[in-house]
Amino acid sequence: MSTVFLNGDYLPMEEARISPMDRGFLFGDGIYEVLPSYQGKMIGFDLHMTRMNNGMASIGIELGWDNARWRELCDTLINANGGGNLALYLQVSRGADTRRFHAYPENVTPTVFAFTFEIPAEPVADKSRVAYRVVTDRDLRWERCHIKSTALLGNVLHFQQGYQQGADETLLFNERDELTEASACNAYIVKNGVVITPPLDNHKLPGITRYILLDLLRKDGRIPVEERVVTKDEVYNADEVWVTSSSKEVVPVIAVDGKAIGNGEIGDVWLMAQQIYSAGKYDY
Ligand code: PLP
Numbered sequence: 001m002s003t004v005f006l007n008g009d010y011l012p013m014e015e016a017r018i019s020p021m022d023r024g025f026l027f028g029d030g031i032y033e034v035l036p037s038y039q040g041k042m043i044g045f046d047l048h049m050t051r052m053n054n055g056m057a058s059i060g061i062e063l064g065w066d067n068a069r070w071r072e073l074c075d076t077l078i079n080a081n082g083g084g085n086l087a088l089y090l091q092v093s094r095g096a097d098t099r100r101f102h103a104y105p106e107n108v109t110p111t112v113f114a115f116t117f118e119i120p121a122e123p124v125a126d127k128s129r130v131a132y133r134v135v136t137d138r139d140l141r142w143e144r145c146h147i148k149s150t151a152l153l154g155n156v157l158h159f160q161q162g163y164q165q166g167a168d169e170t171l172l173f174n175e176r177d178e179l180t181e182a183s184a185c186n187a188y189i190v191k192n193g194v195v196i197t198p199p200l201d202n203h204k205l206p207g208i209t210r211y212i213l214l215d216l217l218r219k220d221g222r223i224p225v226e227e228r229v230v231t232k233d234e235v236y237n238a239d240e241v242w243v244t245s246s247s248k249e250v251v252p253v254i255a256v257d258g259k260a261i262g263n264g265e266i267g268d269v270w271l272m273a274q275q276i277y278s279a280g281k282y283d284y
Contacts, residue, residue, distance in 0.1 A: 003080035004115040005073055010080060013115060022111050024093025026100055028151025030111075031055035032091040035074075035208070036246050038122050040083045042074060044208045044246070044284045051206065052090065055148050061094055063110050077116050086116040087247045091150060123249045125274040127266045132168035132243065133255040136232065137161055139172035139180045139203065146202050159183035169243055171235065171256065174203065179230040185243035185251070186210040189230055190269045192239070199227040208284075209244040213273065216280040223269060223276075240267035249281075250274045 006016045023029035035048045049067045056063060074088050095108035123129060141154030162170035162183070169182045179198050181187050186207040188197040195217060200206050217225050235241060239262045241253035252270040254261055 002115060002117075003077065004113070005077060006113050007109075007111060010076060016113070018111055018113070019096035021098065021100070022093055022096040023105075023108075024091065024111060024150055027102075028149060028153070029059070030091055030093030030150040031059065031061065031148055032089065032150050033148065034246050035088050035090075036119060037074070037078050037083075037086045037088060037116075039085075040075075040078055041282060042078075042088070043281050044212060045071065045074070047208045047211060047284060048090075048246075051148060051208065052092070056092060058147055059094075059149075060104055061092055061110050063092055063112070065112075073114060077114060081116045085119050085121050087119045088114065088116055090114045093150065119247045122278070123251075123274065125271065125278045127271060129252065129266060129274070131252045131254040131266050133166075134169040134171050134182070134241075134243070134253050134257075135162045135165055135167040136171045136173060136235075136257055139174050141172075141203075143202055145180070145205055146200070148205060155183045169253075171241075171243075173232050177232040179232070179235060180204055181207075182243050185245040185248070187230075188242040188244070189235055189238035190240035190242070190267060191234065191237075193269060194224045194226055195242075195269065195273065196226045196228060196230055196234075198230050207244060207246075209246050209249060212281060212284045213244060213250060213277055215284075216276050217273060219280075220276050223273060238262070240269055242270055242273070250277055 002013045003010055004013045004016050033048045033052045036043050091113045093111045095110045097105040097108055137158050158170045171182050172180045180203040214225055217223050241261045243251050252266045254264055
């Protein structure tokens with residue numbers, strides 16, 4: 001039985017209850033984070049906190065917690081849940097009002113909910129890694145994808161579209177057939193040894209794994225990195241395609257829409273990048 005945190009209490013998941021008037025439930029009016037922890041060591045804690053605070057500020061949720069308070073919560077949940085390979089899920093919704101009214105209510109207390117879930121052991125930097133096969137779709141989400149909102153129906157619909165076809169992820173493209181990201185990951189291509197990923201804007205989540213990976217690659221210097229527009233043709237004709245997220249790190253993609261990427265096998269640039277990521281990730 002897992003232990004969760006809800007509004008100040010640690011309790012068994014089965015006993016956690018929120019009001020059906022919570023705006024997280026009614027409107028998806030909240031912000032969340034997911035961060036990985038292996039054997040009690042979190043990756044990117046401060047970066048995740050900064051993104052969550054930015055998200056709360058951008059939608060006017062005032063919680064007033066400092067990082068030390070979040071860290072104590074995370075450490076307590078990690079210990080209470082066995083401290084193995086865990087992702088921490090942290091969510092703050094605007095809180096429960098007495099009526100359903102779109103405008104922000106005054107004097108409601110934000111709902112803070114956190115739990116852990118098991119994730120696979122730390123990804124290995126070798127070619128035994130299970131690669132993804134993905135499909136593509138037109139990005140039909142909203143214009144505020146930079147906010148890590150709990151309102152994820154757009155992402156869910158895109159993920160489901162791929163899932164129903166047996167795909168592991170769905171790569172998303174705007175109306176000009178330019179890559180934005182995937183339904184729950186950031187996306188990259190490799191061409192002639194260069195890692196290329198679309199620049200951040202309001203159509204992409206500023207992924208923490210993306211930040212750490214690009215920073216580590218630039219500091220290492222062996223693999224050049226470019227942030228620029230990537231077209232659908234470039235994806236199909238790439239030497240390698242990758243996606244990243246906190247719980248998966250850097251995932252090689254070997255097929256897009258049923259077409260093999262490169263020679264249809266995990267690439268050498270991925271291998272070096274994952275090795276660099278594995279060696280440096282705990283510095284964040
Ligand atoms: N893009 C989307 C839409 C996501 O949902 C996620 C993670 O859940 C990411 C990108 C990757 O972000 P991070 O590396 O911070 O996990």
